[in-house]
Amino acid sequence: DTGVSQDPRHKITKRGQNVTFRCDPISEHNRLYWYRQTLGQGPEFLTYFQNEAQLEKSRLLSDRFSAERPKGSFSTLEIQRTEQGDSAMYLCASSLATTSGSFYEQYFGPGTRLTVT
Amino acid sequence: DAKTTQPNSMESNEEEPVHLPCNHSTISGTDYIHWYRQLPSQGPEYVIHGLTSNVNNRMASLAIAEDRKSSTLILHRATLRDAAVYYCILRDGSTDSWGKFQFGAGTQVVVTP
Numbered sequence A: 001d002t003g004v005s006q007d008p009r010h011k012i013t014k015r016g017q018n019v020t021f022r023c024d025p026i027s028e029h030n031r032l033y034w035y036r037q038t039l040g041q042g043p044e045f046l047t048y049f050q051n052e053a054q055l056e057k058s059r060l061l062s063d064r065f066s067a068e069r070p071k072g073s074f075s076t077l078e079i080q081r082t083e084q085g086d087s088a089m090y091l092c093a094s095s096l097a098t099t100s101g102s103f104y105e106q107y108f109g110p111g112t113r114l115t116v117t
Numbered sequence B: 001d002a003k004t005t006q007p008n009s010m011e012s013n014e015e016e017p018v019h020l021p022c023n024h025s026t027i028s029g030t031d032y033i034h035w036y037r038q039l040p041s042q043g044p045e046y047v048i049h050g051l052t053s054n055v056n057n058r059m060a061s062l063a064i065a066e067d068r069k070s071s072t073l074i075l076h077r078a079t080l081r082d083a084a085v086y087y088c089i090l091r092d093g094s095t096d097s098w099g100k101f102q103f104g105a106g107t108q109v110v111v112t113p
Helices: none
Strands: A005-007 A010-013 A019-024 A031-037 A044-050 A053-057 A065-068 A075-079 A088-095 A112-116 B009-013 B018-023 B031-038 B045-050 B061-064 B070-075 B084-092 B107-112
Touching: A005 A088, A010 A019, A019 A088, A019 A112, A031 A075, A044 A065, A053 A065, A075 A088, B009 B018, B018 B031, B018 B084, B018 B107, B031 B061, B045 B061, B045 B070, B070 B084
Parallel strands: A010 A112, B009 B107
Antiparallel strands: A005 A019, A019 A075, A031 A044, A031 A088, A044 A053, A065 A075, A088 A112, B018 B070, B031 B045, B031 B084, B061 B070, B084 B107
């Protein structure tokens, strides 16, 4: 399978603990996105990378959240001191961009469902 | 950013066409219209996108109103596998098209056998 993969698929943690999620994009894709989705809502944009550079962060991404893409391949999203309000599905997507600005669709992974108790 | 308005839900019988409306009255001339869908327990998947002209692909057709203030996603023959939440999203094509999407709540499509 050459799609976007995310690990773990489910995570249950206690309030105050730190959690880290991993996303492996499609190999040739240079753009990587993180979204958060709560029940009954569409995904909300969190942050975006072009290669290893983090180019935009949403105001939703508080200081407790940090994302990295160290070698321009896989990415990690860490949440420190988790709160119950962090319970959500965390989605990763990747796409290919060219210098001409042509649009290529985003491919989403299956998501990591986080439950904070 | 321009916003979209979609019905909360729609029902269809299997093998019949489904027409999903989307209103985007504040669309700008450089906004592309994208549709994604999300099957249960999966991430969203691309369906179709367009700018001004109607578009067809193997999954669906996109009909764009002449004034571009609305569009309709057409599933020609609904199957049970088409039961999903469908999102209509606008993307500003005037800037670097890095693809930041603002999803709304979408339309839940229910397909009845």
